[in-house]
Amino acid sequence: MDLSLRTVTVLRYILPLREGGSLPALAEADDDFKYVLKFRGAGHGVKALISELVGGKVAQVLGLRTPELVFANLHEDFGRTEADEEIQDLLKASVGLNLALHYLSGGINYDPAAVKIDGKLASEVVWLDAFLTNIDRTFRNTNMLYWHKELWLIDHGASLYFHHSWDNWEKNAVSPFVMIKDHVLLPQADQLEEVNTRFRAILTDDVLREIVELIPEDWLQWRDTELSPEEIKEVYFQFLTRRVAHSDNFVNEAKHARG
Known part of the structure; x- marks a missing residue:
């Protein structure tokens, strides 16, 4: 089984997903797909990203359904026009390599x-x-x-x-x-x-x-x-x-x- 991750570059911040405490976002990347983007600058930082990565890959190996994980690059100038100060601070703190899950459009x-x-x-x-x-x-x-x-498993950020x-x-x-x-x-x-x-x-x-x-x-x-x-x-x-x-x-x- 190929466990490698693709790497994408985030092009567009669409909207915050306020259901989670870490304020993930719906975003579009340079491969024209939409992703749920998890930020390194959020509450538990890179440790939550590690939990998401390890948990998602263990689930994949065990044959459970989980959205594709990708590494997501966030450039320094991304989000400068964002009006919400909380979100702008989050984007500034997340420059570099983040993690994203393929967005399951229509999932309930x-x-x-x-x-x-x-x-x-x-x-x-x-x-x-x-x-x-x-x-x-x-x-x-x-x-x-x-x-x-x-049934799809979508969040392992509280693992480990x-x-x-x-x-x-x-x-x-x-x-x-x-x-x-x-x-x-x-x-x-x-x-x-x-x-x-x-x-x-x-x-x-x-x-x-x-x-x-x-x-x-x-x-x-x-x-x-x-x-x-x-x-x-x-x-x-x-x-x-x-x-x-x-x-x-x-x-x-x-x-x-x-x-």
Whole structure:
């Protein structure tokens, strides 16, 4: 599977998408496609972009539907005519390499009361989010779209929250992830054991290494650690491989929460 990302240049800021706390935007790029643009200058900065990148690529490898991810260049003069000062500040702080998701035009927010998801798919999404420690796929904010009669995962920016308190990554890597109890698809997730066996076989060390190596060095110049970009990548890799090795911890937690 080709995990590489295309790189586009953002040409036009269309409108802010104020549903998210990080103020993403609908934008048009030089390939004539529209994208949901995630900014490096937003709240959690490049760490949210790393979560989005790693989470989206893990979902892709596992066969779940997620919009194409692209690296998105934002030039220094972009947005100078923007009237909204908050947005202009965000654009100025986001010059350089950002991340964008292909815009699923016509997609509607997943409504658990209107659309029934089968146990296999529900178990796959629950496993993914428990693995990634994604705290943000709840009844209040499903972060999924129903598009062309299929379920699409659109936001992984709240995943891998261990990197906001970097020193505890070893403990977080083997955590049961108790917040899975709030997952919107947990009630239907009745095939967790089968999914666990299948997904553990897919997420080999080589696959996880390839995903981690996609993180641009430009996103790894952190002020809150003395680690080099390569050392930071190694922590991400070790976190993910340990998470796979100890997947029974979060699977059992999810099964307990269902019970």
